[in-house]
Amino acid sequence: MKRRYSDIIKLIRDHKNDNDILELLSNYHENDIADIISLLTTEERKKIYKLFGFQKVAEVFAYFEEPEKYLDEISIENAASIISFMDSDDAVEILEKLDTKKKSEIVKRLDADAVADVKMLLSYDEEEIGRYMTTNYVCIKKGLSVRQAMRELVRQAGDNDNIMTIYVEDESERFAGAIDLKDLIIARENDDLEEIVIHSYPYVTDHELLDNCIENIVDYSEDSIPVLSEDKRLLGVITSEDIVDIVDDEMGEDYAKLAGLTAEEDLKETTVQSMKKRLPWLVILLFLGVLVSSVVGMFESVVAVLPIVICFQSLVLDMAGNVGTQSLAVTIRVLMDENLTGRQKLFLLVKEMKVGLVNGGILGIMALTLLGAYIHFFKGYGWIGAFAISGCVGISLLAAMVISSMVGTVIPMFFHKIKIDPAVASGPLITTVNDLVAVVTYYGLAYIFLIQL
Template identity: 50%
Template sequence: MNQNYINEILAIIRSNKGNDYIKEELLNYHENDIAKIFPLLSKEERLKLYKILDQDTISDIFSYLDEPTEYLDEMSNDAAADILEKMDTDDAIDILEEMEESDRKELIGLMDKEAVDDIKLISSYSDDMIGSKMTTNYIAISRYATVKKAMKTMVNEAATNDNVSILYFVDDDDTFYGAMDLRDLIIARDGSNLDDLIKTSYPYLKATELVSDCLGKIKDYALDSIPVVDDNDHLIGVITSDDIVEAVRDEMGDDYAKLGGLSSEDDLDESVFKSIGKRMPWLFILLGLGLMTSLIISGFEPVVDALPLLVFFQSLILDMAGNTGTQSLAVTIRVISNEQTTKKDVAKLILKELKVGLLNGLIIGSISFCVVLLFLMFVKSKDAGMIYNLKIATSIGISMLASIIVANAAGTIIPVIFKKCKVDPAVASGPLITTLNDIIAVSIYYGLAWILFKTLIG
């Protein structure tokens, strides 16, 4: 935002001009720009602003505020309830959820029945469902209307519903029938058959569908809004482009949290104990797997005693296995998250990742063999003999090859199995894949060394 806007808006509000002048000037600015100056105003200046601007404008401004509840507290309960009524239902719910339960109930009790019904409808769906992301701000028209009647309905409804770019049509029982661009209605002739203009195969979403399952469809259509229906195909809301962006952002945040082994995304304002509760389950699982890795290494104690050099290169093997497994995991999750991915595509992906793992393993393993051999010959164990150094380098090179192949396979196959079992594949991620790869890589590394140095170990 241009910094001058802040100064301009502040100057207008703090001027000695009349209220009509201030209102007329402020309406030249976007509501988001006005929201930016709220923290810079005194309480008295904000109260003055509430009186000057109409409730529709104030409600639009409040939808852009970072801490709207702080400013609602400055108003009377009746005024605050009126502001919430004018807001999009999903925005009003976000604000109400930040309030104390007693304050929330009091404000809801002051709101009109239609607004309360909309709030109850959206709140009835869990946060991971499409219904929780929708808004009731849309225009619905009877499919049996004439062009003239449809235009009149649109004009009347536009006063309270500003999502007018797409019009939705329903049967007499509110069953979703189709949709039409506003432009098509505007240019339609009075005598045109409205049914011929309605797109009856228009995409829609079920309110009970999971957001994560619908993101592919939402992004593919790239619409300003998508209708939402209940289990009986009655039109009950729409998902707007703003809601879509928010849903994608929330889903990405949740997936990113799962890549860290969390059950869901940490919230900045949640309590320490709640954050601990989210993280602890996976930490216990990873602790168990980590202990298993340590137990496996302890089983190779004779190898470590006879060949302490192997310990120097252990982290090299484990890190590369973890890195390649995570790469494969990221590719796999992206592919299988697409609803259009078929079983054939999944099989093709697995085969491709195995080939990638094999080639990467050959390249990295060969480089590791050469670098380690040179390091041993000229730096670390010059007097140990060529055969000894070759066996150590071979152990590392072959272990690197095998670990990368297995890590690529695990990073691909495990999330596919999770998806098949109706478990979010994102949880088969980061720490879990890395720890499993550690167990496998350690077993391969020390097991191969045991075979090559069997006579030395005894």
């Protein structure tokens, strides 16, 4: 699907006639036009902006990867005119990327409608759904006829892209339902419009948190979902394109957090920015690592007598950590997707521990036989001594894996309960708790079985 634009760029440069260029480009999707324009010179870009007019340029700007770069090339007045024509959520996204001075210069010059919308969106927190809505939708009054509704649609469609669902307001400007455009199109002129209005249409309220409502919105798989105020006035809509972006971002954030980054990174970031995103977690882990070290230190005497036990410390700790991370990942996903009852949580916990037990049993037996042979043949221990040591490793693996599964399930549930994002908070704690459990189990067993007995 990747396209090559060199031919088109050549055509643009050859065609000196403005109308030809305009017609040529009108055959392309705005996303392609954005890509093409980004390959031209500043002067050529300015010429095309002029040909297009502000509205069309605004559509193209929504597709630029770094729109702020192109805003810098044009005057503040033109930038304001372009942003005035953009969807409110896209406008806010671009404005947020500019420095404070430039942002306020542009906001000052936005047209009245755009200013109101942009200010409304900026009044929401980044975590609230209101921040992501667009004010670009079609809304009609209750009680129109099919014909009047169709005429109203045609009138509003010029300015508003999201026409698949037509929203209905009552006399007191409260949200009263929605009409699927398809139903309006196939309705006959003398049908009753009320018949095709869905009165209990799903909606979200503006201050709902993204995390809490996004899965629900996805479930409806609609082209747009209305965002209402507390008193049921229609403020904007969340389109399916917004949903794609939000889901993509949310998952990216989770993915980053699981890997111990405070936020998703990309190629354009500087070393210092990346460093800042990674250092906090690493410093926490360093301190927690010292804690684990001091516990290992308590078993120094075991190691002094039987240095071979040290060989398998990393094995037991790594396996406990891996199992804990698996349980953590599953629990975080389940917590995010569903509203669990206490009973379901208990069920998940029991299931995780069962999985830990079965996998721990299998790996424990594998470790017992594999390591027993290894110690006998490569380390020169007798069969009994070798299997005593590998038995310790096997039992430690089993115990550590069951406990790690439990810890990996309970800790994210606890963080979820106290409203802390489990993805970011659980990682370090789980690693440490699992390390401690594994160290104590392993060296404890070695002390009791190998040294005491």
